Amino acid sequence: MQLHHCKECVDLLGEYVEGTLPPDRAKALEEHLSACPPCITFVRTYKATRGLCRKALSREMPQELMSSLSSFLGKHVPGFARPKSDTPAAPEDSAADSAPKKV
Amino acid sequence: MEEHPHQPAPEEPRTDGQPGDRELVERSQKGDGEAFAILVERHQRQLYRLALRMTGSEADAQEILQEAFLNAYQKLPLFRGDAQFSSWLYRIAANSALMRLRRKRRAPDALTDQPLELAGPRFSAEGSLEPTSSSDWSQRADERMMSGQLGSAINKAVEELPEDYRTVFLLKDVDGLSNEDIAESLELTVPAVKSRLHRARLALREKLGEFFDPPAK
Known part of the structure; x- marks a missing residue:
């Protein structure tokens, strides 16, 4: 297949950046990119959008909220006791540490 | 040998020496409240970020966390281990946040000025990117x-x-x-x-x- 327009390229980007685009379509997209500097820039900024948003949206959970959650669950879950220091806090930026894995 | 009617989701070993989620879930299912507390400690930050970003409100995020973890505890007997515990927990929290958002949207004073169309790149009549998209x-x-x-x-x-x-x-x-x-x-x-x-x-x-x-x- 062949991509004739930038619009076709942009339409395929979502699956392309995730590596799920079928090989023939990925090849056609890369052929288009090799001859289209605006689309190369578009791909770079499209990818950067994800990284910048992920970074900007990280937020520390307030200690008071952890305490209130613990108190709440302590009233509803028999034997619930918040661990003191045996479970280290997850680093703020390491979403992978506790992020759900693919199933 | 005992037959397993489902295939448990694979779980990577932890590097901090702590028991894995699956073990903690099994202990929690048998009534071990301390094991459930470790699961909460482990996943609360991620759920907080999700709830806060979805609702934009600290107060809502707090209630969503309480609701989600309590809901998860009550549903633990139904958790079969086909999915990762973290994914299952996320689904519960996301659904809780969505239900809250939908209730608010139906409220008489809810904001209704959401944009009908999303911004996106502009193309020429031939389908080429407009120069404004090129920086x-x-x-x-x-x-x-x-x-x-x-x-x-x-x-x-x-x-x-x-x-x-x-x-x-x-x-x-x-x-x-x-x-x-x-x-x-x-x-x-x-x-x-x-x-x-x-x-x-x-x-x-x-x-x-x-x-x-x-x-x-």
Whole structure:
């Protein structure tokens, strides 16, 4: 297949950046990119959008909220006791540490 | 040998010497409240970020966390281990946040001015990108910008996304759920998830482009 327009390229980007685009379509997209500097820039900024948003949206959970959650669950879950220091806090930026894995 | 009617989801061993989620879930299912507390400690930060980003409200995030963890505890006997515990927990929290958002939307004073159309790149009649889409700002962000105006601009842009698009974007690109998990959580098809995700990214990319290269007045 062949991509004739930038619009076709942009339409395929979502699956392309995730590596799920079928090989023939990925090849056609890369052929288009090799001859289209605006689309190369578009791909770079499209990818950067994800990284910048992920970074900007990280937020520390307030200690008071952890305490209130613990108190709440302590009233509803028999034997619930918040661990003191045996479970280290997850680093703020390491979403992978506790992020759900693919199933 | 005991027969297992389902295939448990694989679990990577932890590097901190702590028991894995599966062991803690099994102990919790047998009534071990301390094991459940470790699960809460382990996953509460991630759920907090999800709830806060989805609702934009600390108070709502707090209630969603309480609701989600209590709901998870009550449903633990039904958890079969076919999925990762973290994914299952995420689904519960995301659904709780979505239900809350929908209740608010139905309220008489709920905001109804969500944009009908998302921003995106502009193309010529022939389908080529317009020059306004061509600036490369992908390497221009630094730490100082992230903690200042850029961070604020991103938060605002994400908040302004229509709720259904924002949720898909957050679950996928910020929290790393699979398209299949998101589809199941939000009762969407996988193609619908992909479509919303792509459109959300395009809209956010436009906003970031405007931040780095403000349009001439």
